Amino acid sequence: xxxxxxxxxxxxxxxxSYRRLGLLVTAxxxxxxxxxxxxxxxxAEASGGPGVSEQTLTYCNEGGTPLHMNLFMPTGRKLPLPAxxxxxGGGWVSGHPMRALADSPILAGLVRSGIAVASVGYRxxxxxxxPAQIRDVExxxxxxxxxxxELGIDPARIGAWGDSAGGQLVSLLGTAPHSYRYRxxxxxxxxxxxLAVVDEFGPVDLSAAVWGGALHRYIRATFGVEAGxxxxxxxxxxPLRHVAPGDPPFLILxxxxxxxxxxxxxxxxxxxxxxxxxxxxxxxxxxGGHGLLTPGEHPSPRWIAGTVVRFFVHQLAEGARTAxxxxxxxx
Numbered sequence: 001x002x003x004x005x006x007x008x009x010x011x012x013x014x015x016x017s018y019r020r021l022g023l024l025v026t027a028x029x030x031x032x033x034x035x036x037x038x039x040x041x042x043x044a045e046a047s048g049g050p051g052v053s054e055q056t057l058t059y060c061n062e063g064g065t066p067l068h069m070n071l072f073m074p075t076g077r078k079l080p081l082p083a084x085x086x087x088x089g090g091g092w093v094s095g096h097p098m099r100a101l102a103d104s105p106i107l108a109g110l111v112r113s114g115i116a117v118a119s120v121g122y123r124x125x126x127x128x129x130x131p132a133q134i135r136d137v138e139x140x141x142x143x144x145x146x147x148x149x150e151l152g153i154d155p156a157r158i159g160a161w162g163d164s165a166g167g168q169l170v171s172l173l174g175t176a177p178h179s180y181r182y183r184x185x186x187x188x189x190x191x192x193x194x195l196a197v198v199d200e201f202g203p204v205d206l207s208a209a210v211w212g213g214a215l216h217r218y219i220r221a222t223f224g225v226e227a228g229x230x231x232x233x234x235x236x237x238x239p240l241r242h243v244a245p246g247d248p249p250f251l252i253l254x255x256x257x258x259x260x261x262x263x264x265x266x267x268x269x270x271x272x273x274x275x276x277x278x279x280x281x282x283x284x285x286x287x288g289g290h291g292l293l294t295p296g297e298h299p300s301p302r303w304i305a306g307t308v309v310r311f312f313v314h315q316l317a318e319g320a321r322t323a324x325x326x327x328x329x330x331x
Contacts, residue, residue, distance in 0.1 A: 051074070051075040051076060052072050052073060052074055052075060052101065052111050053072075053073045053075055054070065054071070054072055054073075054100075055070070055071045055073070056068055056069070056070050056071075057069050057070075057071055059120070059139065059140050059143040059144070060136065060139040060140065060143060060187075062123065062132070062135070062136060062139070065123060067120075067121060067122065067123070067136055067139070067140070068097065068120075068121050069097060069118045069119060069120040069121065069140055069143075070097045070098060070099060070118070070119045071116065071117070071118045071119075071151065072101065072107065072111050072116060072117045072118075072119070073116045073151070073152065074111050074112075074114050074115070074116065077114045079152040080148065080149075080152050080153050080154040081114060081115065081116045081152055081153055081154060082114075082115050082116070082153075082154055082157035082158070082159075082312075082316035082317075083115065083116040083117065083118060083144060083153045083154070083157065083158045083159070084110055084115055084116070084117050084118070084158070084159045084160065084161050084312055084316075085118050085120060085137075085140060085141055085144065085158060085159070085160045085161070085170070085194065086098060086107070086117055086118065086119040086120065086160075086161050086162065086166075087120055087122070087137055087160065087161070087162035087166035087169045087170050088119070088120075088121075088162070088163070088165075088166050089162065089163045089164025089165045089166045089167070090124075090164065090165055090166075091164070091165050091214065091215065091218035091222075092124065092125045092130070092133055092165045092218060092221075092222040093124055093125045093126065093218055093221055093222065094124060095124070095165075095166075096121055097119035097120055097121045098117075098119040099119075104305075105301070105302070105305040106161070106305045106308045106309060107119070109305055109306065109308075109309035110309055110312060113309055113312075113313050115312060115313070115316065116151075116152075116153055118140065118144055120136075120137065120140040122136035122137055122140075122169075123136055125218075125221045125222035126221040126222070129222065129223070129224055130222050130223045130224070130233065130237060131237070133165075133169060133222070134169055134172055134173075134237070137169045137170070137173065137192075138173065138177070138192040139187065141158065141160070141173060141177075141190075141191075141192040141193075141194065142187035142188075142190035142191070142192055143187055143190075144158055145158065145187075145190040145191070146187045146190050155190075156195070157195055157316045158194055158195060158316075159194050159195050159196040159197065159198070159312050159315060159316055160173050160174065160194035160196075160197050160198070161197070161198040161200075161308065161312070162198070162199065162200065162202060163200035163201060163202070163291075164200070164201055164202060164203075164260075164261070164290065164291075165202070165203070165218075166200075166202065167199040167200050167201060167202020167203075167204075168199075168202040168203050168204060168206075168237075168239065169202075170194065170197050170198070170199060170202070171197060171199045171202055171204055171239035171250075171269070172237065172239045172242070173192055173193065173194055173197070174193070174194055174197040174239070174247055174248050174250065175239045175242035175243050175244070175247050176239070176242035177191060177192040177193035177194075178191075178192065178193075193248065194248055195248055195315060195316060196248050196249045196250075196251075196311070196312060196315035196316065197248055197249070197250045197251070198250075198251045198252075198253070198308050198311060198312070199239075199250060199251070199252045199253070199266075199269075200253045200254075200292065201253065201254050201255060201258055201260075201261050201266070201290055201291075201292065202239075202261070202266075203215070203261045203265060204238060204239045204240045204265050204266070204268075204269045205238045205240040205241070205265055205268065205269075206219060206223070206227070206234040206235075206237050206238045207228070207230070207231065207234045207235050207238055207241075208227070208228065208262075208265065209227065209228030210228075210262055211227055211228075211260070211261070211262075212258075212259040212260040212261070212262070212290075213259060213260045214260075215227070215260050215261070219234075223237065239269065240265075240268060240269050240272055243269075243272040243273055243275075243276055243278065244276055245276045245277055245278070246278075247273065247276070247278040248278075249278070249279035249280065249315055250270075250273055250278065250279070250280040250281070251280075251281050251283070251307070251308065251311045252266050252269060252270050252280065252281070252282045252283065253266075253283045253285065253292060253304060253307075253308075254266035254267075254282070254283070254284055254285065254288075255284075255285045255287070255288025255289050255290065255291075255292055255294065255297065256284055256285065256286055256287065256288060257287050257288060257289050257294065257297075258288065258289055258290045259289065259290065260290040261290060263284060266282060266284075267282065267284075270282035281311075283299070283304070283307065285297050285298065285299060285304070286298045292304055
């Protein structure tokens with residue numbers, strides 16, 4: 001069963017929008033849509049690189065809710081391509097998948113480097129309580145692997161990248177990829193574990209008591225408990241609590257002036273990974289606030305974007321010489 005194609009990019013606008021009409025092209029039409037529907041558009045103005053095909057796919061359907069991902073595929077490259085699953089932030093209560101290369105220099109850089117990017121949407125709180133969010137992200141990763149051959153993606157070379165709440169979600173994929181196992185069909189046999197993880201200022205110890213701004217409210221709305229209280233729900237949702245030997249390599253980026261997620265969280269997370277001999281690089285951005293777009297921060301946003309792209313280029317290239325991701329050692 002193939003993923004549903006919701007829409008594809010075109011050089012000129014089609015006479016109607018698949019997204020507006022809510023049409024879902026069935027699995028039997030997937031290959032035709034991939035061949036004729038995804039028309040190459042130029043990236044010269046965005047990244048100076050090759051072309052890209054853009055599609056919106058329905059990757060899972062949870063409780064009658066279709067879940068979409070926007071897939072950006074570099075064209076003119078030898079298939080299958082490595083890929084990165086991108087997960088947005090927003091405190092688990094807001095946010096949406098990226099819709100264009102201009103949304104992020106990291107997205108544009110990855111595509112320019114020959115890496116496909118699947119930017120995913122997931123159910124949001126308070127309408128959907130935890131663990132809906134991680135189950136959706138798990139399903140997105142499993143779906144990518146299940147349909148890798150159809151999409152032109154290498155299932156053994158898929159990384160994960162997220163910021164803020166998205167950083168927590170992808171870090172949980174890296175440290176506990178099966179804690180909230182997707183029980184549906186047809187993806188049960190696929191692993192949700194990424195080959196490499198980029199965590200940008202994600203909250204990784206949700207049982208901590210000190211948070212900034214509205215994060216207390218977001219935690220209550222998402223997890224149904226107060227931040228800082230003893231809670232098996234918060235502990236199970238905290239990547240820091242699941243670190244073990246065999247976890248994938250991590251790149252962690254965190255601002256020292258982050259008033260939402262204390263930078264001590266990233267420091268502790270990196271230390272725990274390092275203690276279990278997991279390859280990890282921690283970049284503390286001096287003066288960087290939540291979002292890493294503070295004027296005068298060092299290193300600069302441009303340097304950060306380049307570092308993320310280089311990390312994935314290196315790690316996913318290494319993945320071509322290793323076996324498909326599988327279970328890792330547990331203590």
